[in-house]
Amino acid sequence: MSILTIENKCNHTVWPVIFSWNVDSQVSPTGFALRRGEARALQAPSSWYGLISARTLCSTDSTGTFSCATGDCESGTIECPGNYGWAPVTYVYFRMNSYTISVEYGYNLPLMVVPSQRSRTCISAGCVVELKKTCPKDLMKMSRENLVACSSTCMEFDTPEACCTRDFKSKQNCKPTVYTQNFERACPLAHIYAYDDNNSTVTCLNSTDYVITFCPSNKTN
Numbered sequence: 275m276s277i278l279t280i281e282n283k284c285n286h287t288v289w290p291v292i293f294s295w296n297v298d299s300q301v302s303p304t305g306f307a308l309r310r311g312e313a314r315a316l317q318a319p320s321s322w323y324g325l326i327s328a329r330t331l332c333s334t335d336s337t338g339t340f341s342c343a344t345g346d347c348e349s350g351t352i353e354c355p356g357n358y359g360w361a362p363v364t365y366v367y368f369r370m371n372s373y374t375i376s377v378e379y380g381y382n383l384p385l386m387v388v389p390s391q392r393s394r395t396c397i398s399a400g401c402v403v404e405l406k407k408t409c410p411k412d413l414m415k416m417s418r419e420n421l422v423a424c425s426s427t428c429m430e431f432d433t434p435e436a437c438c439t440r441d442f443k444s445k446q447n448c449k450p451t452v453y454t455q456n457f458e459r460a461c462p463l464a465h466i467y468a469y470d471d472n473n474s475t476v477t478c479l480n481s482t483d484y485v486i487t488f489c490p491s492n493k494t495n
Contacts, residue, residue: 275320276370277483281313282328284489288383289329291347292316293358296323305353307332308488320480323369327359328383328488331417343417344382362415362423364401371480375401375464377457381409382423386490389482396478401461402491408460410452427451428467438468445469 278301282288287309294300299321308314308328331343332352339350345359359365362380366373366387373387386400405414409424416422428437438448448469450458457466465474 276318276481277315278318278326278368279313279315279483279485280308280326281485281487282308282310282489283487283491284383285310286330287332288488289332289342289345289352290314290488291327291329291345291354291357291359292324293326293347293354294322294324296321299323303353304355305329305347305349305351307352318368318370320370323367325358325365325367326486327363327365328385329359329363330382330422344415344423361429362425366486368484370482372475372477373399373484374475375399375461376474377401377461377464378426378428378467380415380424380426380429381405381457384489384491386487387476388485388487389476389478390484391479391482393478395476396482397463397476399463399474399476400487400490401457401464403457403460408456410456413453424453426467427453 280290289307291305292301299319301316301318327345329342329345334340345363347354347357347359349357363382364385365376384402388398389396405421413425434440435442442448454467
């Protein structure tokens with residue numbers, strides 16, 4: 275059993291999403307609110323694997339439907355049973371003996387993971403960028419005239435070339451884009467696209483606890 279502590283250092287509320295790939299090994303709740311400065315500890319079985327992300331700018335409409343501007347899991351409620359956050363969103367993929375920060379499907383929040391038992395291979399990793407400087411203009415996602423997320427090239431254009439599929443499904447043919455180049459420079463320990471050269475998987479002991487922090491630099495973008 276490991277403890278996953280999710281903390282919010284953003285200057286606004288976020289709504290974390292915990293998605294479990296294995297139906298026999300779940301972490302609950304699957305979604306909740308974290309106000310500024312709050313943290314919540316969750317127990318994860320050693321067999322658990324899944325992903326953690328967070329939603330922003332969430333609200334409930336007059337019909338009682340809950341939705342978010344970024345990272346929405348489209349459940350209509352604060353929890354996300356069987357769903358994960360939709361792109362663009364910053365993810366961390368977890369197995370209890372490893373984790374990977376990913377911006378392959380976009381970026382909506384700064385994210386840092388700190389393991390409790392650090393070693394040569396078990397290190398802290400994250401992705402913290404200034405969106406206005408890092409995100410190409412054609413990939414910027416706005417809400418009420420504010421920049422709230424950055425779409426990936428694949429998510430935005432959905433072509434074989436952008437997504438490294440079909441004739442482009444190889445390291446030789448899958449070429450970096452402005453998006454991938456910008457994020458590789460800013461986040462060298464994150465997974466950026468299908469064939470990047472980043473050694474982005476961090477390996478730890480199975481009993482390691484983790485602290486997952488949104489906005490570790492106390493900046494939202």
